[in-house]
Amino acid sequence: MARPADPHARSALIAAARAEFAKAGIQKARIEDITAACGLSKGAFYLHFDSKEALFGEVVAELQRALEQTRRSRNEAFRELTRESKGRQFLERMAEFDAREDRRLLDLLWAWRDVTAVLMRGAQGTEFDGVFWDTLDFELERIAAECAQLKTAGVVRGDVSGEVLGMMVVGTYLLVARRFAFAKAKPDFEALVLMLQQTISRGIAPPTRGARVAPQRLSARPAARVLSTKNGSRR
Amino acid sequence: MARPADPHARSALIAAARAEFAKAGIQKARIEDITAACGLSKGAFYLHFDSKEALFGEVVAELQRALEQTRRSRNEAFRELTRESKGRQFLERMAEFDAREDRRLLDLLWAWRDVTAVLMRGAQGTEFDGVFWDTLDFELERIAAECAQLKTAGVVRGDVSGEVLGMMVVGTYLLVARRFAFAKAKPDFEALVLMLQQTISRGIAPPTRGARVAPQRLSARPAARVLSTKNGSRR
DNA sequence: CCCATTTCTGAACCGCGAGTCAGTCATTCG
DNA sequence: CGAATGACTGACTCGCGGTTCAGAAATGGG
Numbered sequence: 001m002a003r004p005a006d007p008h009a010r011s012a013l014i015a016a017a018r019a020e021f022a023k024a025g026i027q028k029a030r031i032e033d034i035t036a037a038c039g040l041s042k043g044a045f046y047l048h049f050d051s052k053e054a055l056f057g058e059v060v061a062e063l064q065r066a067l068e069q070t071r072r073s074r075n076e077a078f079r080e081l082t083r084e085s086k087g088r089q090f091l092e093r094m095a096e097f098d099a100r101e102d103r104r105l106l107d108l109l110w111a112w113r114d115v116t117a118v119l120m121r122g123a124q125g126t127e128f129d130g131v132f133w134d135t136l137d138f139e140l141e142r143i144a145a146e147c148a149q150l151k152t153a154g155v156v157r158g159d160v161s162g163e164v165l166g167m168m169v170v171g172t173y174l175l176v177a178r179r180f181a182f183a184k185a186k187p188d189f190e191a192l193v194l195m196l197q198q199t200i201s202r203g204i205a206p207p208t209r210g211a212r213v214a215p216q217r218l219s220a221r222p223a224a225r226v227l228s229t230k231n232g233s234r235r
Numbered sequence: 236m237a238r239p240a241d242p243h244a245r246s247a248l249i250a251a252a253r254a255e256f257a258k259a260g261i262q263k264a265r266i267e268d269i270t271a272a273c274g275l276s277k278g279a280f281y282l283h284f285d286s287k288e289a290l291f292g293e294v295v296a297e298l299q300r301a302l303e304q305t306r307r308s309r310n311e312a313f314r315e316l317t318r319e320s321k322g323r324q325f326l327e328r329m330a331e332f333d334a335r336e337d338r339r340l341l342d343l344l345w346a347w348r349d350v351t352a353v354l355m356r357g358a359q360g361t362e363f364d365g366v367f368w369d370t371l372d373f374e375l376e377r378i379a380a381e382c383a384q385l386k387t388a389g390v391v392r393g394d395v396s397g398e399v400l401g402m403m404v405v406g407t408y409l410l411v412a413r414r415f416a417f418a419k420a421k422p423d424f425e426a427l428v429l430m431l432q433q434t435i436s437r438g439i440a441p442p443t444r445g446a447r448v449a450p451q452r453l454s455a456r457p458a459a460r461v462l463s464t465k466n467g468s469r470r
Numbered sequence: 471c472c473c474a475t476t477t478c479t480g481a482a483c484c485g486c487g488a489g490t491c492a493g494t495c496a497t498t499c500g
Numbered sequence: 501c502g503a504a505t506g507a508c509t510g511a512c513t514c515g516c517g518g519t520t521c522a523g524a525a526a527t528g529g530g
Contacts, residue, residue: 001528002476009478025360027262031518041479046519121368122359125260129356133413140410164407164430171406172399175375178368195399203438236498237506244507266488276509281489 010048012038017055022114022181025122026056053127060119060128063112067135070108071142074101082149091155095197102173102193109177110186117181120174136174140166147204160204172196245283247273252290257349257416260357261291288362295354295363298347302370305343306377309336317384326390330432337408337428344412345421352416355409371409375401382439395439407431 016038020029031052035045049055081090081097109116119132144162151158176189251273255264266287270280284290316325316332344351354367379397386393411424 001474001526003478003526005477025364028360030516042519043479043521044477047477051518118359121356121364124353124357125263129260133356136410160434161426161430164427164434167407167410167427168403168431168434171408171410172402173406174409175371175402175406191396192399192402195396196403199395199399199403199435199438201438202440203434203436205437236496236504238496238498238508240507265486277489278491278509279507282507286488 009040009044013040013045013048014055014059017052018059018114021056021118021122026053026118026126026128027122056118056128059115060131063115064131064135066108066112070105071138074104075142077101078146082153090153094150094155095201099193099197102196103189106173106176106189106193109173110180113177113180113183116177120178120181136170139170142166143169154206156204157206165200165204168200169196244275244279248275248280248283249290249294252287253294253349256287256291256353256357261287261353261361261363262357291353291363294350295366298350299366299370301343301347305340306373309339310377312336313381317388325388329385329390330436334428334432337431338424341408341411341424341428344408345415348412348415348418351412355413355416371405374405377401378404389441391439392441400435400439403435404431 013034017029017034020034020037023029024033029052031042031045034052035042049058077097081093084093116132119128123129123131140163143166147156147160147162147165150156151160151162172192176192179187248269252264252269255269255272258264259268264287266277266280269287270277284293312332316328319328351367354363358364358366375398378401382391382395382397382400385391386395407427411422411427414422
């Protein structure tokens with residue numbers, strides 16, 4: 001009869017590794033320290049994972065699935081919203097929607113703050129370089145696409161650049177995510193979410209009575225791409 | 236008589252190291268590759284620097300001096316501005332001032348894009364962890380302080396949080412800095428700077444005729460700190 | 471108890487790369 | 501020319517840490 005496997009070994013290794021990655025970074029984290037932290041041997045580590053990078057890769061894949069899921073459900077809800085609501089009611093619904101979805105995203109970032117911190121500051125020189133930053137690009141694109149729709153609907157001025165808008169939002173949450181890495185207790189970001197919404201809403205709103213402007217007129221002024229560059233490569 | 240030192244060795248090593256750090260990160264960059272890139276020997280490297288970290292430390296110190304200088308001159312100019320200008324003229328001067336100073340900062344970030352990229356994404360696990368991010372905190376504090384003054388002067392609503400405002404600005408430029416790392420040619424960020432200014436100005440402006448509101452009334456509503464956290468540590 | 475089996479251990483292996491240092495090089499001086 | 505000197509070289513040393521694998525451990529069955 002075979003010796004039974006420790007049912008907690010795998011998860012213990014993952015937890016210990018996550019803590020060590022957060023403390024020392026992927027490259028400086030040592031198998032010796034990871035295994036010592038959870039009372040297992042170096043050999044046991046290799047029973048479960050090919051390498052520390054392989055372990056981290058599994059963790060990152062899980063985070064990416066969570067982010068992808070959040071993004072998908074947000075897009076779906078946005079589509080519902082733009083189908084159902086019009087005019088002033090639409091504006092109110094949008095504000096609620098954005099605040100709610102942003103809170104969900106921040107909750108997720110809080111739950112994964114140890115991993116995002118590593119991806120943000122310690123991935124260069126590893127296979128994970130750019131993973132987190134590429135994720136930000138998805139958010140930028142989403143915001144730009146939503147902005148384009150809102151301009152067509154006449155609730156955002158035609159001269160507003162979806163790209164800059166996205167950078168303001170994503171940049172803010174990027175800084176928040178960084179603070180999460182150092183926080184011992186979950187910060188209350190309610191006021192932040194609302195203030196960001198307000199400032200941006202005011203900043204991008206059409207002139208008073210702008211909602212009466214013919215949609216064609218707004219669409220006739222495409223927003224210029226604000227970061228002109230000949231290089232399309234992101235890496 | 237001693238063999239004359241190669242007058243270009245030191246700067247060649249620095250240039251090669253910077254390129255290698257940008258490509259591979261501090262930890263993965265190898266002395267062998269750095270010296271091979273500039274046609275010198277490993278031993279020559281150690282004639283000039285104690286380690287690759289020591290070399291990078293000198294480069295970072297130079298960047299920090301440049302940033303500190305920019306910050307100081309900006310603070311000085313801001314003090315001049317707030318001393319000289321009032322009312323509507325003040326608003327116009329502020330807009331010009333902010334756009335000019337932001338351009339200068341972005342020019343600096345462009346010039347040092349290889350180093351900031353490393354500090355941003357590859358410093359965890361090294362003595363340089365947090366250096367770049369700490370620099371961002373200085374900017375956040377500067378913006379918050381300026382915002383407080385502008386609120387006192389009545390040109391910014393009292394409910395605006397200088398902290399969120401700072402995050403929006405700094406976060407945006409953080410994303411710009413990241414793009415710099417991948418750009419082959421300097422992007423034109425003029426439109427970005429103006430759009431950011433506009434959006435934020437509209438977003439934080441007092442209600443129409445708000446300039447007529449008594450300053451005391453605005454100061455009586457201090458902005459709440461939006462990221463409430465019990466942890467004061469940044470590291 | 472012994473046996474079979476799988477899980478687990480940690481000493482040993484081994485490759486990598488930072489750093490060293492004996493020897494070479496480049497220069498002027500006598 | 502040889503001597504003196506500091507700059508430079510690159511083969512070698514050495515320690516670190518990822519990885520391996522012979523042996524130990526844990527388990528149920530007969």
